[in-house]
Amino acid sequence: MSNDPASPTTSAIAAQPSYIVLPREGELAGKQYQTVFAFLVDHFKQIDASVWRQRINDGKVHWQNGELINENTAYQATARVYYYREVQAETKVPFSEQILFQDNDTIIVYKPHFLPVTPGGNYVNECLVHRLRIATQIETVAPAHRLDKDTAGVMLMTVNPYTRHAYHQLFLDDNITKDYQAIAKVTPEILTQLANNTCKLPLSWTVKNRIVAANPSFTMQVVEGEANSHSEISLVAVKQGLGLFELSPITGKTHQLRVHMQSLGMPILHDRFYPVLQPKGPDNFAKPLQLLAKRLRFTDPISGIAQDVQCKGLDLSAMLV
Structure with missing residues (x-):
């Protein structure tokens, strides 16, 4: 595997269209739009008007029935507008x-x-x-x-x-069981206790706390208040200061397992969000986040077949090379 932070990039246009439902008047916070073009330019502020104009001229914006939208097409509340996302460089x-x-x-x-x-x-x-x-x-x-x-x-x-x-x-309905694995640095206190034989593996924690959006909003944080998240976490193996953990998310909050591991003082290895948000940059493919959804168990609601599917687990030894 290459140690380059990212593979070569190329420009790309989405093969499948995205869509947005045009809001009703009461959902526009007092704004009014005469045309679909005006709405798109105002709603997607990160995309320059010239980009939307070019997409429209290239026939890449249309109604649900395929009819093309032009710069003068009238705004129609609740209608779906389809468009094709583009990026200059796709990794x-x-x-x-x-x-x-x-x-x-x-x-x-x-x-x-x-x-x-x-x-x-x-x-x-x-x-x-x-x-x-x-x-x-x-x-x-x-x-x-x-x-x-x-x-x-x-x-x-x-x-x-x-x-x-x-x-x-x-x-x-919580009728599906998800089992995860993670690798993280074990706290010095736990390493000392293991070395002194004052505790033994597996070590288990029940983590319940309140998780809400942080700043920036794509990250999460623990705050005071009634718990809205619950994970069961166990440390099952330790090697040269690194631990292999088994995790079961009982609830499904965004970044729940990552935040809960951080709350135990053992953030997941190679986590770019927790405990400190790292500067935005290209993905380092040589250092993937050591979090794995290893197993999925459920009874298929259509066939009635009991499904129990898993993939290869994380390799603790590979992290020590």
């Missing part, structure tokens, strides 16, 4: 996904580190959904749940729009 993620199971309703897949599930930021086609649509020739592939771009592991995808709701309901 190629040099790791592969792997399909672990597939039937008429689902795909269970291993997602590698660094690969986003859906388009976002500087990624338009380098995402799990697009890769699976190409690999399977199924255009209706969609995720049933979230997994951070920086996290690798087992994911449940749906392929049948008519049964998709049943798989979403698994997560809403």
Whole structure:
């Protein structure tokens, strides 16, 4: 594997369109738009008006029925506007996904580190959904749940729009079990206790606290108040100061496991957000976040089959090389 921070980049246009629903008048905070163009320019402030003008002139903005939108097309509240995201430089993620199971309703897949599930930021086609649509020739592939771009592991995808709701309901009803692994530096106190035989593995923690958005808003923090998050965490192996942890998120807050490991004084290895947000820069593919969604267990709501799918675990020894 190369130690270069990132693979070569190329310009890219999304193969699949994104869309936005035009807000009703009451949702516009007093603003009024005569044209779709005016709304797009004002709503997506990070994109210059000239870029939207070029996309429109190139036929890359249209209504749901495919009818093209021009600069003078009138604003229509609640209508969907479709457009194709573009980036000047899209980084190629040099790791592969792997399909672990597939039937008429689902795909269970291993997602590698660094690969986003859906388009976002500087990624338009380098995402799990697009890769699976190409690999399977199924255009209706969609995720049933979230997994951070920086996290690798087992994911449940749906392929049948008519049964998709049943798989979403698994997560809403807590009828699916997710098991994770992580590697982190063990605190000096725990290392001393292990060395003195005043404690032994496994060591376990129940972590319950209140997690809310921090500043910047894509990070999370623990605050005082009623707990809204719950994780069960165990330290199962230690080698040269590094620990292998098994984690079970009982709730599903954004970055929950990363924040909970930080709250124990053992932030996950190579975490660029916690405990200190690192400056924005290219991904370092030689140092993936050591967090893995290792196992997914559920009873399929359509077939009734008990699914128990897992991938290869994290390698503690490899972190010591």
